[in-house]
Amino acid sequence: MPLLFAHLMQTGFGGFYDGIAHLFLTPSDLLLVLGLALLAGQQGPQGGRLLLTLLPLSWWIGLAVGQLWGLDLTLALLSTVLFTSVGVLVALSLRLSVQVLAFTVAGSGLLFGLINGFTMPSASSGLPLDVLGVVSAVALLSVLISAQVAATRSTSFCIAVRVAGSWIAAAGMMSLGLLLKA
Amino acid sequence: MRRVLLPLLMVAALLMPRLVSAHDLFPGFLELQATGASTYQVLWKLPLLQGQRLPIAPRFPDDCALQGAPFSRQEATALVYQAKLSCREPLEGRVISIDGLASAGTEVLLRVRPWQTEALQTLLIQPEQPEAVIPTASEADQQPGVWSYLRLGIEHILLGVDHLLLLLGLVLIVRDGWMLLKTVTAFTLANSITLSVSAVGIVQVPAAPLNAAIALSILFIGTEVVRFTRGQTSFTLRHPWVLACGFGLLHGFGYARGLAELGLPHHELLLALLLFNVGIEIGQDVFVVLVLALERAFRQLQIRWPVWVRRVPAWTIGCAGAYWTIETTVSLIKGGV
Numbered sequence: 001m002p003l004l005f006a007h008l009m010q011t012g013f014g015g016f017y018d019g020i021a022h023l024f025l026t027p028s029d030l031l032l033v034l035g036l037a038l039l040a041g042q043q044g045p046q047g048g049r050l051l052l053t054l055l056p057l058s059w060w061i062g063l064a065v066g067q068l069w070g071l072d073l074t075l076a077l078l079s080t081v082l083f084t085s086v087g088v089l090v091a092l093s094l095r096l097s098v099q100v101l102a103f104t105v106a107g108s109g110l111l112f113g114l115i116n117g118f119t120m121p122s123a124s125s126g127l128p129l130d131v132l133g134v135v136s137a138v139a140l141l142s143v144l145i146s147a148q149v150a151a152t153r154s155t156s157f158c159i160a161v162r163v164a165g166s167w168i169a170a171a172g173m174m175s176l177g178l179l180l181k182a
Numbered sequence: 183m184r185r186v187l188l189p190l191l192m193v194a195a196l197l198m199p200r201l202v203s204a205h206d207l208f209p210g211f212l213e214l215q216a217t218g219a220s221t222y223q224v225l226w227k228l229p230l231l232q233g234q235r236l237p238i239a240p241r242f243p244d245d246c247a248l249q250g251a252p253f254s255r256q257e258a259t260a261l262v263y264q265a266k267l268s269c270r271e272p273l274e275g276r277v278i279s280i281d282g283l284a285s286a287g288t289e290v291l292l293r294v295r296p297w298q299t300e301a302l303q304t305l306l307i308q309p310e311q312p313e314a315v316i317p318t319a320s321e322a323d324q325q326p327g328v329w330s331y332l333r334l335g336i337e338h339i340l341l342g343v344d345h346l347l348l349l350l351g352l353v354l355i356v357r358d359g360w361m362l363l364k365t366v367t368a369f370t371l372a373n374s375i376t377l378s379v380s381a382v383g384i385v386q387v388p389a390a391p392l393n394a395a396i397a398l399s400i401l402f403i404g405t406e407v408v409r410f411t412r413g414q415t416s417f418t419l420r421h422p423w424v425l426a427c428g429f430g431l432l433h434g435f436g437y438a439r440g441l442a443e444l445g446l447p448h449h450e451l452l453l454a455l456l457l458f459n460v461g462i463e464i465g466q467d468v469f470v471v472l473v474l475a476l477e478r479a480f481r482q483l484q485i486r487w488p489v490w491v492r493r494v495p496a497w498t499i500g501c502a503g504a505y506w507t508i509e510t511t512v513s514l515i516k517g518g519v
Binding site for chain 2: 014045052144146147150
């Protein structure tokens with residue numbers, strides 16, 4: 001199992017909180033959501049709204065498909081490349097068209113949801129609370145960060161956002177190096 | 183679109199409380215008091231969930247055996263067993279496991295008083311690791327012990343959908359920052375008072391009417407949120423801190439009931455009570471901050487919700503409150519006080 005991926009952990013607070021913890025304790029997922037939230041926020045309120053609509057939805061779809069297939073695919077390289085690229089885009093502070101942003105967000109959500117689906121067994125009965133937890137955490141983090149970035153006009157804050165993007169890219173490049181070496 | 187979504191949302195709101203039942207703190211409780219070097223008095227509280235026994239049971243080492251038939255009695259939310267346990271060797275340093283814990287999804291609070299010592303050791307056994315090693319006397323100081331009550335407090339509020347819905351309702355009807363501070367403080371102080379007096383046994387409130395009253399408080403706050411979203415006003419909307427104070431007193435009894443089922447360690451009573459209360463306050467504050475942060479983020483993203491979407495929280499709170507009120511009132515009538 002690659003370095004930056006984790007199975008569903010158990011908090012002892014039940015499935016919903018296990019799902020939330022899964023996002024925060026899986027560095028690759030967390031870096032992607034942070035990167036996408038920063039990127040969407042850089043595009044203004046419209047980018048944030050698009051992210052809030054598309055990312056949780058695509059993540060959920062990917063997760064459901066991943067659970068349905070139940071395969072153990074290794075998509076580490078692809079997902080690492082993806083969040084590294086998002087970090088680079090944030091660092092460059094590029095203005096993206098709505099279509100490109102929507103494609104990036106939906107594609108990322110589907111891919112990472114798919115990977116989550118492989119690691120999380122589907123609930124035999126009742127509500128899939130762990131899935132609900134992951135998707136809620138994705139939505140919450142997306143809306144909180146993208147809103148803050150979209151609303152703040154301060155130059156130093158914009159620079160800080162770009163620096164954060166460069167750190168995400170750097171973390172991705174280090175992971176890529178480790179993956180290729182392994 | 184609206185004609186389709188509206189009934190769907192109402193059905194979802196009506197089904198929600200059935201799916202996410204108005205929780206309670208349902209940890210099991212196992213106490214082992216040494217009466218000799220390797221003999222113990224066992225107290226086992228098996229939680230009842232909606233009248234059904236949770237399928238969990240303690241498993242002792244193979245060289246241990248229960249002496250005689252265990253004495254049992256039924257309490258409001260638990261079956262209590264008492265028995266004598268005799269082992270060939272002391273239990274210190276050995277493993278006790280809880281069968282069925284992983285599937286039951288609950289926890290067990292384990293308290294051990296070793297032979298010839300007053301030190302009471304407290305451990306929390308969780309579903310992901312349904313066993314614990316009884317600490318030796320030298321290890322006892324390193325155990326989380328009474329700190330387990332902090333976690334139980336946080337857990338009680340985070341899993342308490344009924345308490346969270348009441349908090350959500352209170353946050354939704356308060357618009358002014360100063361009033362919000364007053365409201366949250368009133369709620370905190372009020373529930374701390376009743377939690378304390380109830381947990382130490384000064385006041386005893388029967389479970390069935392208490393549950394019905396808590397459910398009714400959620401239904402009431404739901405109607406107030408609806409009134410608020412319609413732009414109407416009322417005494418409670420003008421003075422929400424009064425409402426928060428009253429409902430805080432009520433919900434404090436609810437918090438205490440879970441704690442009372444566990445029993446508090448007598449020599450650390452105040453500390454355990456304080457930690458449980460702090461845990462509850464941490465959970466409440468995190469939830470309130472989260473709701474406010476979300477509301478602010480939606481404003482920053484210039485999201486304009488349609489009127490019917492803005493009414494969804496009120497419907498959810500109201501429907502859940504109505505469902506639980508009917509359910510708990512029926513239980514009250516059936517079972518008596």
